[in-house]
Each structure stands twice: as C-alpha cells, then as structure tokens.
Amino acid sequence: MKRAGAAQRLPEPPEGEPGARGAATRAARRTALALAVAALAALPWIGNTVLVQFGISVLLLATLAQGWNIIGGYTGYPSFGNSVFYGLGAYGVAIAMVQYELPFWVGMLLGLGLGVAFAGLLGLAVLRLKGHHFAICTLGLALVMTAIVSNLEIAGGNIGLVLPLLRSEVLFYELALGLAVLATLTVLWLSRSRFGLGLIAIRENEEGAAVMGVNTTFYKVIAFMLSAAFTALAGGIYAYHITYIDPVGVFDVVLNVKMIIMAVFGGPGSVLGPVVGALILSATAEVLAARLTGAASLFFGIVIVVAVVFMPRGIAHLVRHIGPAGWRYFIDNVRTHRL
Amino acid sequence: MENILEASGLTKRFHGLVAVHDVSVQLRRGEILGLIGPNGAGKTTLVDMVNGTLEPNAGDLVFEGRSVRGLPAYRRAHLGIGRTFQIMKPFPGMSVLENASIGALFGTNGGERSIGRAREQARECLAFVGLGRRIAQRADALGGPDRKRLELARALAMRPRLLLLDEVMAGLNHVEIEEVIEDIKKVRDQGISILVIEHVMKAITSLSDRVFVLHHGEKIVEGSCGEVLRDPRVVEAYLGRRRR
Numbered sequence A: 001m002k003r004a005g006a007a008q009r010l011p012e013p014p015e016g017e018p019g020a021r022g023a024a025t026r027a028a029r030r031t032a033l034a035l036a037v038a039a040l041a042a043l044p045w046i047g048n049t050v051l052v053q054f055g056i057s058v059l060l061l062a063t064l065a066q067g068w069n070i071i072g073g074y075t076g077y078p079s080f081g082n083s084v085f086y087g088l089g090a091y092g093v094a095i096a097m098v099q100y101e102l103p104f105w106v107g108m109l110l111g112l113g114l115g116v117a118f119a120g121l122l123g124l125a126v127l128r129l130k131g132h133h134f135a136i137c138t139l140g141l142a143l144v145m146t147a148i149v150s151n152l153e154i155a156g157g158n159i160g161l162v163l164p165l166l167r168s169e170v171l172f173y174e175l176a177l178g179l180a181v182l183a184t185l186t187v188l189w190l191s192r193s194r195f196g197l198g199l200i201a202i203r204e205n206e207e208g209a210a211v212m213g214v215n216t217t218f219y220k221v222i223a224f225m226l227s228a229a230f231t232a233l234a235g236g237i238y239a240y241h242i243t244y245i246d247p248v249g250v251f252d253v254v255l256n257v258k259m260i261i262m263a264v265f266g267g268p269g270s271v272l273g274p275v276v277g278a279l280i281l282s283a284t285a286e287v288l289a290a291r292l293t294g295a296a297s298l299f300f301g302i303v304i305v306v307a308v309v310f311m312p313r314g315i316a317h318l319v320r321h322i323g324p325a326g327w328r329y330f331i332d333n334v335r336t337h338r339l
Numbered sequence B: 001m002e003n004i005l006e007a008s009g010l011t012k013r014f015h016g017l018v019a020v021h022d023v024s025v026q027l028r029r030g031e032i033l034g035l036i037g038p039n040g041a042g043k044t045t046l047v048d049m050v051n052g053t054l055e056p057n058a059g060d061l062v063f064e065g066r067s068v069r070g071l072p073a074y075r076r077a078h079l080g081i082g083r084t085f086q087i088m089k090p091f092p093g094m095s096v097l098e099n100a101s102i103g104a105l106f107g108t109n110g111g112e113r114s115i116g117r118a119r120e121q122a123r124e125c126l127a128f129v130g131l132g133r134r135i136a137q138r139a140d141a142l143g144g145p146d147r148k149r150l151e152l153a154r155a156l157a158m159r160p161r162l163l164l165l166d167e168v169m170a171g172l173n174h175v176e177i178e179e180v181i182e183d184i185k186k187v188r189d190q191g192i193s194i195l196v197i198e199h200v201m202k203a204i205t206s207l208s209d210r211v212f213v214l215h216h217g218e219k220i221v222e223g224s225c226g227e228v229l230r231d232p233r234v235v236e237a238y239l240g241r242r243r244r
Ligand SMILES: Nc1ncnc2c1ncn2[C@@H]1O[C@H](COP(=O)(O)OP(=O)(O)O)[C@@H](O)[C@H]1O
Pocket: B014, B017, B018, B019, B037, B038, B039, B040, B041, B042, B043, B044, B045, B046
C-alpha cells in the first residue's frame, strides 16, 4: 500500500530489548539526553552572542517543527495553518504588552489561548477534509488571517506593533530552550501513549481507526490544538525578542513551509527528528548564506531535494536503518520510491 | 434479551442505485448467521450500516436493546460491534502487534487504558489466528493470507460482543479455510455472536446456525442451511448469474 511519502515512518520496535539490557540502554539514553539539555542550557555562558542568537532561532524553529510533527507527522494531516497559530501567539504578546501594558507572561497566555481556541474551531471545520484538500484549505485560511489582522486597529493594522525592548538574549535563549524541550517531551509522550497510538492509527488508516473505536474527530482536534499551543508560544517568544511585528511577517506561509521541511527532513512521526532537522537545516542555511550570499537559497534548495531523494523518510529513519553497508540504504530508497 | 441485533427496514441508496432495499434481519445471541448472495448483492453495504461505516437512508437498527442508528462507528465499537473488512484496512506502517493493540486499546467499552495489558490481549489474539511469530513485522510486509488473519485478529482484540466477518476466507487455500472455520467456532464458543459473509459454501454450511440470502439488495430467503440452499430462488440467483 502506497502512501504519501511524507508521513511514512517505522514505529519504534514494539518491545524494545526485553529485560535488564533494555532498561540499561534506556537509562543511558535518558542520561545522555539530560546531559545534552544541560549543555545547551549552559551555552549562553560559554558561547558568544552570535551563537546565542543562532541558538534562539534554531530552538524556535525546532519547536515549530515539533509542533507541526504532532499534526502532520503523527496524525498525518499536512497543516499549512500552523503559521496562523504562530501569528496569533505573536500578536497575543504584542497586543497585551503594547495596547494594555500587561506583562509578557500574560501576553503569552493570551497568545496561547488565541492559538489553541482558533485551532479548535478550525479543526472542527476542516479536519474532516483529507490530504491535499486539508492542506489547501488551511493554506487559504492563513492568507485570510493576514488580511484580517492587517485591518484590525488593535493589532496596529498593516503597520504592525512595536514592543518594549528587553535586552536579555540569555532570557530569550533559555525560554526558547525550555519550550523546545517541553515540545519534545510532549512528542516523546505521544510516541508511547494510548493517545499517540490513536493518532498514528488515524494517520495510517482513519476509517480503520474509527471502526476499531478511536474517536477520530476528538483525537484530531486535540492534536491540532496541541500543535497550535507550542506554535503560538514560539510566536510569542519571537515577538518579544524581535520587538517589531507586522501581519505579513508573522502570518508568513513560508515559515509554515520551513516547519514542514524541517520536520520531514528530520523524520516526521519521530521524537528527535524535527529537532535535528531544524538544527542541520538552519546550520546549512547559515553556512551557505555566509559563503555564497546570492546563490545561497539555490544551494539550500538543492540540499533539500537531494535529501528527499536519498532519504525520503528523514534522518530518524536513516539513523535507525542505515546498517553496515551505508550506501545501500540510499540506493534502496531511490529504487523503492522510483525516483 | 433474545436478539443481540435487530435490523428493520434498512435501505441504502447510492445516488440512483438501491444497494440495500428494506432488509430486516435478527441475530440471536450466541448464534452464527450466514449471509450469502452474489457479488453486488449488498452484503458489504448491509454490514457497513450495522457497524456505522454507512448510515442507512431508512430503517432502524437495535443493538442489545438500544437503537444505534446515527451513532458514529467508534461509539458502536465501544458498544461491542467489531468487524473485518473485505477490502482490508490495516495500519500499514505499524507492526502487526501494534495493529491488534489498537483494537485492544480502543475497542469495547473504550478499550484497555494500559498499553501493556492491551499488548498482552493483542498478542493472545494474534497467537489465536496463527500470527504469533509475525508480531514484530510491519503489517504491509505480510502476505495475503496473513493480512486476512490480521484483519480477524484486530477485530477480536476489540473483545466484541457482535462480530461481523466480511469474506475473511477469500483468497485462502483449503487448509487455511479449515483453520479459520475452526477459529470462528471457537470464537462463537466464547459467547460472541457472529455474522459471516462468505462465498465459500463449505464454510457457510459448517458454521451457520441460520442463513439468509440477499439478491439485488433484497432479502429473498432466510432459514436453516438445508432449506435455504435447496430454495429455487437461491439456486436461480446463483446459477442464473453463473451462466452469464
Ligand atoms: N460507496 C458506494 N458508492 C456507490 N455504489 C456503491 C458503493 N458501495 C457499494 N456500491 C454498490 O452497491 C451494490 C452493493 O455492493 P456491496 O454491498 O459491496 O455488494 P456485496 O458485498 O454483496 O458484493 C453494488 O452494486 C455496488 O456497486
């Protein structure tokens, strides 16, 4: 049975290794991840400002890719509406801080509420559409939202809003890190919970899932709201950090495309794939921009095309299945996908 | 309560075509009811209406004493209606074990809350249908007969009270058919009521307590195996078709 390549993945082996060895590996992996997070948290005190800036950007993108992973990777619904949640999160913070002089965290809550509520309503309306129809419908909505916000006085119209300046890169960095970790832990939970298995069943065969007792509408809407929650919070941090937002900038469909590319490149439906995807692609883009300026986006495009051809199921799948004869994996991919 | 399922006057139209017309049928608790009829008779459509995959245009459906008409498929699954699909609907990217675990996790009464217990239940059902050694494989790596077995195991893992089997033996060889027949008998012995759609006559005759026949969307006869298979209308429905 052939399915849209993007959402394909191998689930974790059902058992893991049984017994003490499995537990030991798991403990080791957990320790390694905890150390990695600790090292990341310490980065602002060791690295320079350029690195911290880059870190903020990567961590926000990782959160976005992870948010998209929940609805696109796990549930199998390729959302183009996530940039709307991002924009709502950004405007939540901006409106609260600029128009009402409320503290940042209240703005975050406002943005979160707007994003999640909007996802709930949108989800009920459009999550009954499948595949391309869903994609196109959410895309249309993203464009409509830009137009609406451009005409809202409270949102500063199409001029946008200027937020109060906070010169604390460390704070933004740690916030972005915390959010990315939270998003990843949520996805980790999805990968091994009843709820997450329900989402995967929906992705793999929605009608089959319903017949076996999965309340598909409810599961999809909750997944969409969860996806929106992380996306909106990332938008809120972004707005305060960048200090100036306008509708075209934060309701940007290109950002949605980026989320998808990073999640798919890393491995949709995996736990760490989207984070790794965000890191590698951001680093690649950064290096290319420094070296090639003009032709950077061309080369970036080539990198992505090559990646999709040789590893259509993402890095997470590559790492798990490459085996000893490395090149074989790539050739097989090209063959099975008839590229 | 004598009947586990009572369908009355079920009708389903697809645009101009009447796929099922005014069909009434009862299924007694603990019995195996055979449903036969030529291709296109409306058998699958009837099952679709029972489990909620399709909504009838007219008629009522009472399961264990309450009307389930209009209830979405997942709610009927929670009430204890499980089914297999003639055109199978596995979760291709999941392992065989996870496929069946979904049934255990979400089936009757909303399923098991604990993944561990659900896996155990799924494993039992897979062993029961003879897939015990394939649990770690991806569902889309299975061959035809094993896919049929998986379809059955997934429905069983739901712990259904009523099981609707839509041509689970199609494409199986004689030995495999015998095995499935024995499996279905054991399932019935656990007290599960069963509706079997089958073209394999041997299966129908050795399993069914009663048989009913659909032809062009209408019920033409209902009764014991012997009666039904000797009925001239049934002979005509089948032979009339075969001669073409
Ligand atoms: N979704 C559908 N749309 C239109 N026609 C359908 C649909 N499903 C079934 N039919 C038609 O309804 C009739 C009964 O089909 P079906 O219930 O599958 O028969 P059976 O299972 O007895 O072979 C057939 O003529 C078939 O073409």
